[in-house]
Amino acid sequence: MTSCFHCNELVVTGDQFTTTINGHAQPMCCPGCQAVSQAIIDAGLTSYYQFRSEPGNRQTALVPEQLTQYSAYDLPEVQQDFVHKQGNVDTTSLSIDGITCAACAWLIEHKLKPVQGIDKVLVNSTTQRALVSWNNDTIKLSEILQLISQIGYQAAPYQVDEQEKQSKADSRKFLLRLGLAGFATMQVMMFALALYTGYFTELDIEFRDYFRWVSLIFAAPVVLYSAQPFYFSAMRSLLSGKLNMDVSVSIAIGGAFIASCVATIQGNGEVYFESVSMFTFFLLLGRYFEQTARQKASVSSSNLHKLIPLTAHLLKDGQVTEIAAKQLRINDIILVKPGEVIAADAVVVSGKSSINEAMLTGEQMPITKQIHDNVYAGTINVEQPLQAKVTALGQDQLVAEIIRLQELASNNKPTIALVADRLARYFSATILSIALVTYIVWSFISPEDAFWVTLSVLVATCPCALALATPTAVTCATAIFTKLGIITRKAGVFEKLTQIDHVVFDKTGTLTCGHLTIGDINIEQPYSQQQVLAIAAAIEQGSLHPIAQAFKPFFDNRYVVTDIQHHVGQGIEGIIDRQKVKVGKLSFVLPEHSEPSRQHHSQHIYMSIDNKLVAQIEMLDQVRLDVKDTIAKLSGANIGLSIASGDSSGHVEYLAQKLGIKDVHSGLSPQGKLSLINRLQQAKKVAMFGDGINDAPVLAGANLSVAMGSGSAIAKNSADLILLGDHLSRFNDAISVAKQAQNIIHQNLLWAFAYNVIILPLAVTGHVAPYIAAIGMSVSSLIVVSNSLRLLRIKL
Amino acid sequence: MSIIYVLIPIAMLFVLIAVAIFFWAVKSEQFDDLDRQSVSILFDEEAKPSVTDSQTETKSEQQL
Numbered sequence: 001m002t003s004c005f006h007c008n009e010l011v012v013t014g015d016q017f018t019t020t021i022n023g024h025a026q027p028m029c030c031p032g033c034q035a036v037s038q039a040i041i042d043a044g045l046t047s048y049y050q051f052r053s054e055p056g057n058r059q060t061a062l063v064p065e066q067l068t069q070y071s072a073y074d075l076p077e078v079q080q081d082f083v084h085k086q087g088n089v090d091t092t093s094l095s096i097d098g099i100t101c102a103a104c105a106w107l108i109e110h111k112l113k114p115v116q117g118i119d120k121v122l123v124n125s126t127t128q129r130a131l132v133s134w135n136n137d138t139i140k141l142s143e144i145l146q147l148i149s150q151i152g153y154q155a156a157p158y159q160v161d162e163q164e165k166q167s168k169a170d171s172r173k174f175l176l177r178l179g180l181a182g183f184a185t186m187q188v189m190m191f192a193l194a195l196y197t198g199y200f201t202e203l204d205i206e207f208r209d210y211f212r213w214v215s216l217i218f219a220a221p222v223v224l225y226s227a228q229p230f231y232f233s234a235m236r237s238l239l240s241g242k243l244n245m246d247v248s249v250s251i252a253i254g255g256a257f258i259a260s261c262v263a264t265i266q267g268n269g270e271v272y273f274e275s276v277s278m279f280t281f282f283l284l285l286g287r288y289f290e291q292t293a294r295q296k297a298s299v300s301s302s303n304l305h306k307l308i309p310l311t312a313h314l315l316k317d318g319q320v321t322e323i324a325a326k327q328l329r330i331n332d333i334i335l336v337k338p339g340e341v342i343a344a345d346a347v348v349v350s351g352k353s354s355i356n357e358a359m360l361t362g363e364q365m366p367i368t369k370q371i372h373d374n375v376y377a378g379t380i381n382v383e384q385p386l387q388a389k390v391t392a393l394g395q396d397q398l399v400a401e402i403i404r405l406q407e408l409a410s411n412n413k414p415t416i417a418l419v420a421d422r423l424a425r426y427f428s429a430t431i432l433s434i435a436l437v438t439y440i441v442w443s444f445i446s447p448e449d450a451f452w453v454t455l456s457v458l459v460a461t462c463p464c465a466l467a468l469a470t471p472t473a474v475t476c477a478t479a480i481f482t483k484l485g486i487i488t489r490k491a492g493v494f495e496k497l498t499q500i501d502h503v504v505f506d507k508t509g510t511l512t513c514g515h516l517t518i519g520d521i522n523i524e525q526p527y528s529q530q531q532v533l534a535i536a537a538a539i540e541q542g543s544l545h546p547i548a549q550a551f552k553p554f555f556d557n558r559y560v561v562t563d564i565q566h567h568v569g570q571g572i573e574g575i576i577d578r579q580k581v582k583v584g585k586l587s588f589v590l591p592e593h594s595e596p597s598r599q600h601h602s603q604h605i606y607m608s609i610d611n612k613l614v615a616q617i618e619m620l621d622q623v624r625l626d627v628k629d630t631i632a633k634l635s636g637a638n639i640g641l642s643i644a645s646g647d648s649s650g651h652v653e654y655l656a657q658k659l660g661i662k663d664v665h666s667g668l669s670p671q672g673k674l675s676l677i678n679r680l681q682q683a684k685k686v687a688m689f690g691d692g693i694n695d696a697p698v699l700a701g702a703n704l705s706v707a708m709g710s711g712s713a714i715a716k717n718s719a720d721l722i723l724l725g726d727h728l729s730r731f732n733d734a735i736s737v738a739k740q741a742q743n744i745i746h747q748n749l750l751w752a753f754a755y756n757v758i759i760l761p762l763a764v765t766g767h768v769a770p771y772i773a774a775i776g777m778s779v780s781s782l783i784v785v786s787n788s789l790r791l792l793r794i795k796l
Numbered sequence: 797m798s799i800i801y802v803l804i805p806i807a808m809l810f811v812l813i814a815v816a817i818f819f820w821a822v823k824s825e826q827f828d829d830l831d832r833q834s835v836s837i838l839f840d841e842e843a844k845p846s847v848t849d850s851q852t853e854t855k856s857e858q859q860l
Binding site: 051101102105123124125126127172175176179180183184187207210214217218 | 797800801804807808811814815818819822823827828829830831832834835838
């Protein structure tokens with residue numbers, strides 16, 4: 001078997017598709033890859049194939065219909081949300097799907113740069129985004145998007161996560177603080193070494209004080225600038241009447257620095273500049289890890305929030321104009337063409353068509369709508385043009401209702417107190433009281449040492465290792481998750497994952513792929529299966545019905561169809577070779593037959609040629625490949641399983657039986673799903689899997705929620721975890737990684753505590769010299785960091 | 797030993813310069829895309845030959 005030169009998938013079509021690259025005909029798996037590679041070669045960008053380190057994206061990946069229609073991005077009302085205008089130069093940031101390595105970034109830049117009207121292109125392969133500036137007189141945004149899609153990437157403006165705006169600025173500040181602390185700590189350590197030698201050999205007072213002053217100069221920016229986040233966090237927590245780790249951290253840093261300054265000026269006592277600097281540096285390192293992990297997560301979740309402009313065709317005085325959905329008024333008449341998303345809740349005033357309401361109900365098969373029926377914003381018209389009168393806008397729409405339900409649910413979400421936070425509270429309280437007791441006791445024994453001993457207690461017990469224990473492990477685990485294609489969107493996911501004991505699945509799009517494929521085929525002689533499928537594909541080629549999509553791969557341009565007629569909710573007919581071909585329901589294909597009434601777990605469509613039945617084709621919503629495996633492993637781990645589906649057909653029961661899930665709930669409304677979860681939550685910690693808008697409230701309400709990468713933006717918005725690539729089995733991997741991370745965190749905490757328990761009595765009795773405190777602290781921090789790094793070597 | 801009164805301030809000056817460069821680098825987004833920039837030098841060199849390749853191709857086509 002050869003594999004596709006562009007995407008590395010197996011080529012099953014022989015040498016039907018090839019592209020000539022550097023004089024060799026290279027095999028391609030599909031027309032998509034062929035077109036893309038041809039576009040790359042034509043643009044003179046052959047080096048892409050030389051330098052890429054990852055294969056390209058398979059081009060047949062289903063792109064939502066809305067994304068292929070770029071013209072709506074040119075409307076000024078749509079652009080005002082994401083385009084920055086300056087004179088006639090527009091600038092915007094686009095999220096680009098399909099960037100696999102640095103070569104992709106190079107490819108996109110070089111494809112766009114020579115284009116007239118484009119001022120600047122900067123592609124960032126880490127965030128998978130491009131910053132594009134263009135001259136709006138010469139080129140339109142839709143044309144730019146089109147150009148990018150020609151070479152196989154899907155670009156779209158995105159909604160910047162609130163979290164991301166915050167965290168980008170934070171990350172940069174953190175890097176500055178960390179870098180400064182790093183530079184300064186190195187210097188201070190160098191002088192500290194000189195001062196340490198003073199303990200063993202004679203060091204002139206003159207030089208000692210000189211080194212102390214130099215250390216003070218280097219430590220000052222660390223304490224005054226780099227350590228600021230700790231002070232703010234400590235103040236915040238004190239104001240809210242709580243103690244956190246940062247309170248004892250701030251007291252230690254502030255106390256040690258001030259005491260060391262006093263000692264330097266007076267030329268007596270001890271200086272702790274190196275401890276303070278190193279301590280700040282290590283703590284910042286932990287925070288920085290945490291920050292970058294959070295930053296990465298918020299960037300990828302922003303990227304998933306594509307801004308798809310919702311436009312409507314307004315029908316006024318016999319004229320059709322395309323306007324942005326937000327300009328619609330109640331009682332406006334809109335024209336909804338096949339394939340379009342309905343822009344507002346409306347009532348049909350003319351026409352008859354099927355509407356795909358999967359996003360609201362989870363039910364996949366389109367529902368036939370005619371005059372006086374209600375249609376809802378966000379649903380998709382499948383067959384015929386419709387005219388509808390707008391009845392509700394904005395907050396009054398059915399979708400808004402679901403969003404409200406989601407917000408309500410997320411406010412009632414059960415919270416998990418993180419172990420580290422709880423520990424920090426007790427720890428800080430204990431250390432502070434021990435320090436206080438030490439001071440009081442020592443002021444009776446020898447008042448002049450009391451301050452220094454108390455200080456060494458605070459420095460020696462500084463919860464550096466403790467503060468690093470969780471963030472380093474979480475960072476490593478997050479890195480593995482990213483490699484696995486799992487995005488963690490919220491903090492505390494690792495802790496939650498290990499506690500889950502019940503999993504609820506949505507059906508369509510989660511357990512199943514969410515699109516129909518062809519199952520068993522019964523064929524009458526003399527036709528072959530290939531012929532039948534090719535004829536069906538030819539007939540269905542213009543249709544947007546989910547059934548038609550299943551035939552797409554079998555399209556063969558040898559069959560030419562004329563006179564195609566769509567019959568809403570029935571089927572399609574057309575003429576091939578002067579023969580009348582009908583594809584659809586049995587009652588449509590052969591009028592003398594009536595539709596078999598028995599409830600079947602699957603659906604059949606029929607084909608007739610010149611009123612003679614030719615084939616019966618079973619349509620299946622294929623179960624995801626790894627579902628069985630995933631479910632077996634989950635139940636093996638004693639995790640309860642349920643299905644909660646909005647679909648009311650018999651397919652849910654059939655699927656549950658096939659997969660061995662006993663607890664099945666079908667035909668549930670979003671509200672119904674939420675109350676099911678709430679009921680389960682009384683006894684268990686529940687994880688919910690979902691992908692649709694109708695799953696959003698229940699995802700927001702579950703202890704842990706998992707959205708599929710292909711799911712709707714609103715579902716992903718309420719999820720804790722997002723599975724990219726839609727591999728369910730990754731969830732099992734996620735659990736095992738989380739368990740190991742949990743182990744590592746416990747080991748780290750144990751070590752940090754053990755260290756503190758050993759050093760505390762020594763410090764309290766005044767036996768810890770400053771260099772011992774500093775060395776002990778760094779060694780324990782290093783042990784914690786390297787223990788966390790072991791996570792990266794996990795084999796799954 | 798008194799030479800350290802001169803040498804240490806010089807060392808401090810170097811550190812100051814290093815910190816200033818680091819701050820400049822962070823602020824001018826040098827650290828924003830670490831995956832890409834490490835290899836970008838390879839691409840740009842190869843871009844020209846491939847462009848000239850296609851140019852010479854079109855030229856030879858014109859000659860034909």
